[in-house]
Amino acid sequence: MKAEPQSDCLEGCRHPRENDSLLGQAAAEAHLLEAYRSGKMHHAWILSGPRGIGKATLAYRTARFIFQNPDPQEIAADMTSLHVDASSPLFHRVAARGHSDLLVIRRGYDQKRKKLRSEIRADEVRQTTRFFSRTSGEGGWRICIVDTANDMNPTAANALLKNLEEPPERALFLLISHAPHRLLPTIRSRCCSLPMPRLAEADIRHILTRELEGEAGDGTDLDLAVRLSGGRAGRAIELLKNEGADVYRDIFGLMRQMPDINPELMLKLAGKLTPVARQAQFDLFFDLLLNWLWRMVRGGLTGFPDEIAPGEADIMRRLTASGELASWSALWEKVNQSFAEARVLNLDRKQLVLDTLFSIENTARETG
Incomplete structure (x- = not known):
């Protein structure tokens, strides 16, 4: 039986929650690590930038790290990344969507029309109210990833706003946005903004080699895809496929x-x-x-x-x-x-x- 398409993953590629590496975004990763290590982590962040640069990968990377290190005061001073070993049980639970303290909001699949919905609906966002009203399943943080925040219809955006205004303890929202200026000003005002840059060509080539495993075509096609991608690895993959x-x-x-x-x-x-x-x-x-x-x-x-x-x-x-x-x-x-x-x-x-x-x-x- 063919798997349903996912709005937050390129067909034929690993889902960001299954990705154990992040290239070209060291500054953004360091920023989140230092914010968390300080013990004063803001409860909501907008990870912004063009499609295909690693925003969702960073969101899942952050969630795994916080689940593994629930007390920021115990993080070693020499720790320089949000890496969690891909062989760990925690990594596999997040990859399998089996962590009870992680909620992902994304466009759903319309079974009747047999296609992805064009927007995130209010009833999907209202899951956050139930999610954050209950006790953490593992005694640590509860994290919600919205991928993407720009997909929310107006009613859904207002529903999310209510949770952003009164967050419970140890709650974290990671909003992925390709166009943050189009989000409600009231949502932007309640979030820390973390713009992420386009990727260098060398990083895109490395990602293509890893993700496509020999399916990248000849050197000419790969070169064209890299140049046409505009610094977006996801775009280069779409072009090659x-x-x-x-x-x-x-x-x-x-x-x-x-x-x-x-x-x-x-x-x-x-x-x-x-x-x-x-x-x-x-x-x-x-x-x-x-x-x-x-x-x-x-x-x-x-x-x-x-x-x-x-x-x-x-x-x-x-x-x-x-x-x-x-x-x-x-x-x-x-x-x-x-x-x-x-x-x-x-x-x-x-x-x-x-x-x-x-x-x-x-x-x-x-x-x-």
């Missing part, structure tokens, strides 16, 4: 032909992207295309110091040589809106791809 390098090459080839694109190439690409089984590649196409347009506009303003693949900067310079950046910016807005509407309204995907390519072609002609 869903032919992201090939999708990028398709975009590169199209943009190189602008404004005289081959109609047969347009039709071939639209046909390749639009089958239902190619949903991941369809989404990647628009995400990478929007990223290309954004980088092209930015490069037209500030220069083109970096490029994903050789020759990319030359194409962008040629397309923006007239200085008509407002037209390209307007195109980005149009494509972004059309893509969002297509996902919500289930519009004809092949037509959307063709309309998008025609719009790029027209903009290239008008600004050329």
Whole structure:
């Protein structure tokens, strides 16, 4: 029987609660360790930053460490990380969702519709009230991880706020957020903020080698995935698992032909992207295309110091040589809106791809 998809884990990869290592986030880890060791640990934290940089991994890492070291005064002065040995019974209980003092709030699976819900509902968040009203099962801390806080609908966010306002003793909330500015100001005001940076390319390569175990493709695909990831290991994994390098090459080839694109190439690409089984590649196409347009506009303003693949900067310079950046910016807005509407309204995907390519072609002609 196929396992239900999880909103807080990439398909085919280890769940963050099963991950015993954290790369590239030593400063954030040290900050939490020192806050806990001080004996004055704030009861709620927002771990923020882009998707795929290790926020959930750090949350579970913190929870395991506190469960193992319930008295901060007994932490050795030479302890420099939140590491808990992966062979320990505690690690395995957290990984198996078997620790009674850990509550995880995330988007649930809709059995009727056979898909993940689009938001965290109030009834799911209200579990925190029951959770924190009872005595700790193991006599220590009770910890709640919300992954992600941005998934909460307004009613759910207000339900969580009530618990944040009056936390019991030895209670800890770890809120994961990709966009903390979109959270309720009242939630932000009751939490300590811990921004986490994007990862270095070397760290992403190490994570890819470890997580994919030989499935990372050839060196060229891996290099492209790392550069396209924007410092997000999770993003690099998505790209490698869903032919992201090939999708990028398709975009590169199209943009190189602008404004005289081959109609047969347009039709071939639209046909390749639009089958239902190619949903991941369809989404990647628009995400990478929007990223290309954004980088092209930015490069037209500030220069083109970096490029994903050789020759990319030359194409962008040629397309923006007239200085008509407002037209390209307007195109980005149009494509972004059309893509969002297509996902919500289930519009004809092949037509959307063709309309998008025609719009790029027209903009290239008008600004050329």
